[in-house]
Amino acid sequence: MRFLIRIFFRTLRRVLTPFMIAGYHLSRPRGIQRTAEDQRAVDEGTGWLALYHFPACPFCIKVRRVMDRLSLNVELRNALQPGEHRQTLEREGGRIKVPCLRIAAEDGRVQWLYESDDIIAYLEERFGSSG
Ligand SMILES: N[C@@H](CCC(=O)N[C@@H](CS)C(=O)NCC(=O)O)C(=O)O
Incomplete structure (x- = not known):
């Protein structure tokens, strides 16, 4: 029974994934416009960030939408498939749960x-209009 439930949810996820991703791309918000100088300063800040995500995870989509709206160029690291990003998230972050934002500092702390x-x-707070 448990096996059947697992197969059911796996199939459901496979069916829904393309729709979730298409929906995200079709309704991407327009990012805020900054002067080239301001955007460069923001890019410098976001260069220290990386978002571990699953492409169709609704919580990740919620975060990616905010990044789009704030015009944040944050590196996306897909942790869905087995591989380097998934291993790093588990080993250094502590668990495989997404979204997870890796925030590095100049002194090497993460x-x-x-x-x-x-x-x-x-x-x-860091990149919004009040930040
Ligand atoms: N409350 C969390 C929920 C995140 C969540 O449930 N993510 C799912 C993917 S959609 C996940 O990583 N599941 C794996 C797990 O919980 O072990 C948030 O808002 O970020």
Whole structure:
């Protein structure tokens, strides 16, 4: 029975994934416009960030939308498939759960921020109009 339930949800995910991704691309918000100089300063800040995500995860899509709206060029690291990004997330972040924002600092320290709402609050505070 458990096996059948697992197959059901796996199939459901396979069917829904292209629609989730297409929906995200079709309704991407227009990013805010900055002067070239301001955008360069923001890019310098976001260069220290990386978002571990699954392409069709609704919580990840919520975060990516905020990044689009704020015109943040953050490196996306797909942790869905087995491989380097998934291993790093588990080993250094502590668990495979997405979205997770890797925040590096100049002194070499790294913070792993889980929870979509916390990531959004961080991005809004650092790069939003009030930040
Ligand atoms: N409350 C979390 C939920 C995140 C979540 O459930 N992510 C799923 C993918 S859609 C996940 O990583 N599941 C793996 C797990 O929980 O082990 C958030 O808002 O970020």
